[in-house]
Amino acid sequence: xxxxxxxxxxxxxxxxxGVTAVDDVSFSVNSGxxxxxxxxxxxxxxxxxxxxxxxxxxxxxQATVGGYDVVHEADLVRRIAGVALQDIGLDPLMKSMxxxxxxAQLFGATxxxxxxxxxxxxxxxxxxxxVDRRVGTYSxxxxxxxxxxxALVHKPDILFLDxxxxxxDPASRRDVWEEVRRLNKELGMTIFLTTQYLEEADELAERIxxxxxxxxxxxxxxxxxxxxxxxxxxxxxxxxxxxxEKARAELSDMADNIQTDRDMVRLYMSQAAQTIPAxxxxxxxAQLNPISLTLTQPTLDDVFLQVTGQRINAEEEKxxxxxx
Amino acid sequence: MTTQVSIQNTIxxxxxxxxxxxxxxxxxxxxTWRSLTTIFRxxxxxxxxxxxxxxxxxxxxxxxxxxxxxxxxxxxNSYLGFILPLSIVSSSLSGAGIAAQxxxxxxxxxxxxxxxxxxxxxxxxxxxxxLAGALILGIQASIVIGVALIMGLESATGFAGLLLVVGLAIxxxxxxxxxxxxxxxxxxxxxxTQGASFIFFPLTFLTASFVPLExxxxxxxxxxxxNPITYVLEAMRATLNSGWDAALIWQGVGACLLLGTAMFAxxxxxxxxxxxxx
Ligand SMILES: Nc1ncnc2c1ncn2[C@@H]1O[C@H](COP(=O)(O)OP(=O)(O)OP(=O)(O)O)[C@@H](O)[C@H]1O
Ligand SMILES: [Mg+2]
Numbered sequence: 001x002x003x004x005x006x007x008x009x010x011x012x013x014x015x016x017x018g019v020t021a022v023d024d025v026s027f028s029v030n031s032g033x034x035x036x037x038x039x040x041x042x043x044x045x046x047x048x049x050x051x052x053x054x055x056x057x058x059x060x061x062q063a064t065v066g067g068y069d070v071v072h073e074a075d076l077v078r079r080i081a082g083v084a085l086q087d088i089g090l091d092p093l094m095k096s097m098x099x100x101x102x103x104a105q106l107f108g109a110t111x112x113x114x115x116x117x118x119x120x121x122x123x124x125x126x127x128x129x130x131v132d133r134r135v136g137t138y139s140x141x142x143x144x145x146x147x148x149x150x151a152l153v154h155k156p157d158i159l160f161l162d163x164x165x166x167x168x169d170p171a172s173r174r175d176v177w178e179e180v181r182r183l184n185k186e187l188g189m190t191i192f193l194t195t196q197y198l199e200e201a202d203e204l205a206e207r208i209x210x211x212x213x214x215x216x217x218x219x220x221x222x223x224x225x226x227x228x229x230x231x232x233x234x235x236x237x238x239x240x241x242x243x244x245e246k247a248r249a250e251l252s253d254m255a256d257n258i259q260t261d262r263d264m265v266r267l268y269m270s271q272a273a274q275t276i277p278a279x280x281x282x283x284x285x286a287q288l289n290p291i292s293l294t295l296t297q298p299t300l301d302d303v304f305l306q307v308t309g310q311r312i313n314a315e316e317e318k319x320x321x322x323x324x
Numbered sequence: 325m326t327t328q329v330s331i332q333n334t335i336x337x338x339x340x341x342x343x344x345x346x347x348x349x350x351x352x353x354x355x356t357w358r359s360l361t362t363i364f365r366x367x368x369x370x371x372x373x374x375x376x377x378x379x380x381x382x383x384x385x386x387x388x389x390x391x392x393x394x395x396x397x398x399x400x401n402s403y404l405g406f407i408l409p410l411s412i413v414s415s416s417l418s419g420a421g422i423a424a425q426x427x428x429x430x431x432x433x434x435x436x437x438x439x440x441x442x443x444x445x446x447x448x449x450x451x452x453x454x455l456a457g458a459l460i461l462g463i464q465a466s467i468v469i470g471v472a473l474i475m476g477l478e479s480a481t482g483f484a485g486l487l488l489v490v491g492l493a494i495x496x497x498x499x500x501x502x503x504x505x506x507x508x509x510x511x512x513x514x515x516x517t518q519g520a521s522f523i524f525f526p527l528t529f530l531t532a533s534f535v536p537l538e539x540x541x542x543x544x545x546x547x548x549x550x551n552p553i554t555y556v557l558e559a560m561r562a563t564l565n566s567g568w569d570a571a572l573i574w575q576g577v578g579a580c581l582l583l584g585t586a587m588f589a590x591x592x593x594x595x596x597x598x599x600x601x602x
Contacts, residue, residue: 054441075443
């Protein structure tokens with residue numbers, strides 16, 4: 001079997017405006033793995049995908065896709081990699097069959113092979129009913145599905161999906177998930193997918209990296225990441241952000257890890273249920289009355305908040321210190 | 325499922341042999357066909373330029389045609405045959421506009437990136453819209469000639485001469501298209517490309533537009549001497565009005581080839597810049 005790995009080392013991307021979109025990022029994706037790249041808006045996810053699929057050049061570092069260098073062996077990378085970009089690039093005047101079979105022919109298929117492949121893919125992404133319509137008349141979800149089909153035309157070994165389910169309804173999202181899993185299982189495709197939905201990464205990815213402001217902030221399997229946040233958490237809601245901050249200060253020694261998110265305080269610890277009475281007592285003593293108290297098992301949301309929220313809080317504290 | 329497997333096998337075999345892409349001619353055919361398909365799916369865009377060319381032809385003929393007898397060196401020949409090439413040249417300009425609009429549409433929709441991700445050659449990527457534009461303008465030129473025939477044009481070289489005129493128009497238009505496509509690649513914007521197309525418009529006047537070259541004077545004559553359009557006009561006019569003149573025809577063809585080569589080089593450069601991946 002061919003090499004289906006992705007290796008990224010100290011990757012940097014600085015845009016001409018001076019924005020550092022990707023800042024010293026290293027990771028590797030194994031053959032046949034589904035890898036989730038998770039991050040908020042502007043984190044650098046799309047930039048990373050563009051570099052790995054040869055549409056953009058890195059400003060520093062190295063990356064290989066399927067063993068081929070993305071800078072010096074771009075042609076070879078394009079043969080074995082497929083990509084569905086975040087901005088769907090489809091010609092609205094063309095029909096799905098035309099787009100797919102032309103793409104297949106450019107990749108060396110004969111006319112007949114191209115037709116067959118196009119029909120297969122149209123069936124796969126369930127566009128059979130719309131096959132004779134111009135792409136301009138498709139709904140957003142249909143376009144996304146066609147774009148996915150285009151990425152698969154040349155049977156890539158490695159598939160890059162940039163927010164593949166953004167704009168899809170829940171049913172279509174499940175369809176895409178199913179398809180991603182099928183491609184991965186049956187054809188052994190390595191899949192690199194970016195998403196803002198933690199649920200999606202949790203559902204699909206074997207390993208996840210969280211990227212924030214161009215840097216990898218956390219990586220591991222969904223289970224590892226959840227475990228790192230703490231086994232359970234006590235969540236307290238207050239009337240205001242100020243009260244939440246006070247509570248945070250008050251309770252800081254009671255948890256392994258403590259987070260505030262606007263008027264919410266989350267205390268992460270291993271035996272949360274047993275700690276509830278002590279927390280309540282402490283709050284009463286400080287005359288801080290929460291409006292709600294809940295107990296949760298951690299989800300990736302918590303990991304995400306810990307990674308991306310912490311930084312926001314740290315900055316706010318700095319701001320506050322300046323003002324104060 | 326069996327077909328799927330067999331395609332995979334073929335692709336694998338081709339991949340090993342390094343042949344997993346279409347040959348250059350097929351690539352060019354595919355992208356040209358694609359451009360033509362989209363052009364014919366927005367047919368309204370084709371009518372205004374054609375209407376303007378015919379409008380010019382009718383206006384020039386009816387306003388200046390009467391005075392033609394007073395223009396020396398033209399006596400005995402028809403003014404219609406003299407002014408028709410100008411009308412055809414301006415329709416070549418609009419054909420070039422069509423090629424560039426196609427390119428801009430692809431860049432804006434992101435489809436251009438999709439093509440870049442295939443093993444397509446740069447030449448095919450450029451030639452597709454350029455050839456499609458050239459074919460459209462060939463059709464337009466034929467229609468304008470048809471109107472001129474109805475208005476009473478008599479070709480001194482018969483039908484073959486008319487074909488030569490269309491051929492020259494296509495050659496010239498290919499050169500213009502190289503320029504407008506470069507503008508499209510450079511700017512990626514429809515407005516800027518439109519603006520760049522207008523640069524060629526004055527060129528149709530900085531030449532022997534309404535009277536023969538010998539009657540021009542001063543800076544206009546200098547400008548006309550360096551303007552490739554002059555030689556194309558002269559070749560077309562001679563063919564329509566006086567008969568085969570090999571020297572003039574070769575001058576016209578040469579001017580087109582020179583312009584075309586320079587503009588295609590410019591387009592290749594513009595494509596390099598766009599795909600520099602910075
Ligand atoms: N062509 C460009 N020129 C300059 N800056 C850019 C360019 N493309 C992206 N950026 C900047 O780089 C940073 C990362 O952008 P990127 O598109 O990679 O983020 P993302 O993680 O994909 O975000 P989103 O979830 O919104 O898609 C942003 O600050 C963005 O403004
Ligand atoms: Mg993005």
